[in-house]
Amino acid sequence: MASRLRLRVGPLRSATATTPWLCRAQSRVAAPKPEEPQLPPHSLLPNAMLWRSLLVATISSHPWLLTPALRLLSLIVHPRGSLFDVNQNPVLRRFLKTTFYNHFCAGENAVEVTNTIGRIKTMGFKGVILTYAREIVVDASSQPASDPATTPLESATRETVQAKSPEIEAWREGVLETAEMVGTGDFLALKLTGAGPLVMQALSSGQPLPRQMILAINDICARAVQRGARIFVDAEQQSIQSGIDRVALDLMRQYNRNGTTGVYNTYQAYLKSTPQTLLSHMDLSEREGFTVGVKLVRGAYINSEPRHLINDTKSATDDSYNAIAAGILRRQYGPFGTQRRFPPADLFLATHNRQSALAANRLYQERMAAAQPTTKVQYGQLLGMADEVSCRLLQLRENNSIESRTTSPEVYKCLSWGTLGDCLSYLLRRAVENRDAVGRTRQEYIALRAEAGRRIRNLFKV
Template identity: 35%
Template sequence: MHSRTSLRCLPILANFDVISIRSGLRGTKTVYQHRLNTTSARSVSDASSSPPPLTSPSDQRSALARLPTTGIVRSLILGSFLASPLLFNPGLAFLQRITRSKSLLLNPDRNWLLRAVIKPLIYDQFCAGTHEAEIRKRVAAIRDLGFSGVLLAYGKEIQIYEKNNTSAEQVVAASKHDEELELWKKGNLQTLDMLEENDVLAMKFSGAGIFTVDAMLKNEPPSTQMLDTLDAIAQAAARKKCRIIVDSEQQSIQKSIDRWTIDWMRKYNRGDRPVIINTLQAYLKESRDKLTYQLGLAEKEGWTLAIKLVRGAYMSNDRRELIHDTKPETDQSYNSIVHDVLTQSLPGFDRQKFPKMTIFLAGHNQQSVDKATSLVEKLDRDGKLNIVPEFGQLQGMADDLGCRLLNWNENRVSSNELRPHCKVYKYMTWGSTQECMEYLVRRAVENRGAADRMKDDMAAMYSELKTRMVDALMGRKARTN
């Protein structure tokens, strides 16, 4: 087994994320754009075009009662910052400068004044912690709120370029393939150490180092050392009864990621408890073709396909022609995939003998969650809920939506204990403040892009905070669920 080292001293290559890859490789063209807008798209639209909201306004207040006051105050401060162009634009530019700067003065791990601002206001909103004790405390708090568990990932990210653009230092690093893999392996095993049964380890293959990224750029198979490393991590996760999600990355390496992950699923998803989960990005035009291909392969070869469905997070890096032209088209893609999987009506498969698969619905879109929960209830009433979805959101994003999902799920199960339980998770990233800066910048941009939803969330949080202040002044006991 691996040694227990200080998390602050964890090797810097553990589970890195690629932020920018310059590549001339071209991805596979989609052939499913037309079908998306026909049969399947109409079916989900007709079936649940106007689902009832997940909760009423009073239920939303009840859901917010789960959240700690510090979290609500921090969300309101960040919301005010993100909603104001006068504050957000220069603030984002400063955060990006910190992320890319080599100056010790702009390193929050070295500059206590900078850390004193970023850590409590931004880092603590989106991240799990910088050391093991802090991480375990934060994860325990998430469980206390009622969440089923966490998806935990190491947050360090770097820029990696195609081989002919690498610096001399990167070329030297690429020659140390075994060393890179060992660091990545230790990082993932140490993350597993902080998880409990049914939790999920989230990882990016790019974290295995420059040599591995170069192989993916060239569409080469994983090295023997990489295969041995993946076996060690998967076996450790299986022993602990945890799962592993392979996160999506940029399209220049995603084809290799999918192929490597399919091989991994082929080996470790043959029992009743699949270990490996692949990620499907609904904003890509080829997402349905990918799902159809992977499910067909799993059915033919006798293993279980496990999918995490997301909208997508690499729009600024991926080629625009690969992405749906409008947000409504992306929404339709996401919702129709959910519908066809849960109803076992995916074109090309026998509904009566639908292949075994699991699906994890990751996202912060209220309408998509409403459609999914409405469909779950209908299928459950009809005795046709054969695929029970799991739900998850990023820590610090749509926390009220996650809590409303908890209320919805608990109300369902309390009325009938035989009803299947839809687990709800939080995705959390850990690492030092500086190590998580790239991750934090992406979260800021994502939240800024959801301005309309944020206005409604802030209004509800202001109301909740006001209620708590009145309760405190009147000496009333805090409300609980």
């Protein structure tokens, strides 16, 4: 039996789930403190995922490998000849598909995506956030115009004469297909600019969305909610964000009633304006009686946004992120919870930052243990990134006793799906993000290398 234990080189969680003697052996050991798991977090990764992660982390953490890899990837995103065109070069296509694509993306069709979702849930994740990868590049020169008289979704009732947009139709079909792949408790993420230039123009000018888009959003949300899933409205560039906020508020008014939270808006902590934006949405929520769904991120567009809109330093963004999370968890933010009633809220922390995730979990656990009022919180990381954070949160769940299961962290992986061609811009963004998160990428590489070494050593143990 001992040699069977030593020979096991795969993920350890599945061993505990299927091997009663190992469960018994573990139950004799004193329960570890919640934030000191006994095994390294990466021990939860299946073998294929571990080796792919190691390949990507090796490239991302060595500038002499990453710089040419990034150059190659941008050549592939904008190919000038057949050599770099994934639709014309089968060798390149196969290499990309089995390495970077499979590392960061869920699949090219429903079968591949469903298999990936199954694997993620088997690892212990509560669910997935699924998004359709098609995206367009935002024109940074777009300027928002003055406030329109109606909200974007109200204008669906207006009889505006507009030609049918093929981009909106393609987006509608793609996102509806995505809605068919999510299940109960999962999330469907909506990136509105994926619907093309007409939508972009409406969002940036403050005009109502095209009627075709409003109907598409209504169809998509209705289908996702029917399937028991929830909706994230993704945050994007500042030039269109107030338009996106208006759409999200209308959806929250519609779907977040009677104790259910069907829709979450995304709040970017790197913006100086975000605390004020959130307070104004809480004000509406408290006055109008809908639940405010808060998906909290730091913000992904720092390289393209006007710099003065963003906090001056990384630590100011960290402080803002942590203060918003703690405020919602304590149910005291701005005047809410002191001078005014704290509105119904739900919190989703979309972050790769270990300190932020663990601090929030600690605060939530403390408040639950002391029976103090708090807000339900869930966590999410992108597929192929920050597995150390995801797996650490999962281990905290494993370490909790059966009785306290209700306070265990609920962790999600965010998956993008689409053809290899559709996902290329997404892959490039992930590669750049990995380059910018130098410290974490290096730590991830060292931890993955240690885990790979542990599994190889176990192979040779008798």
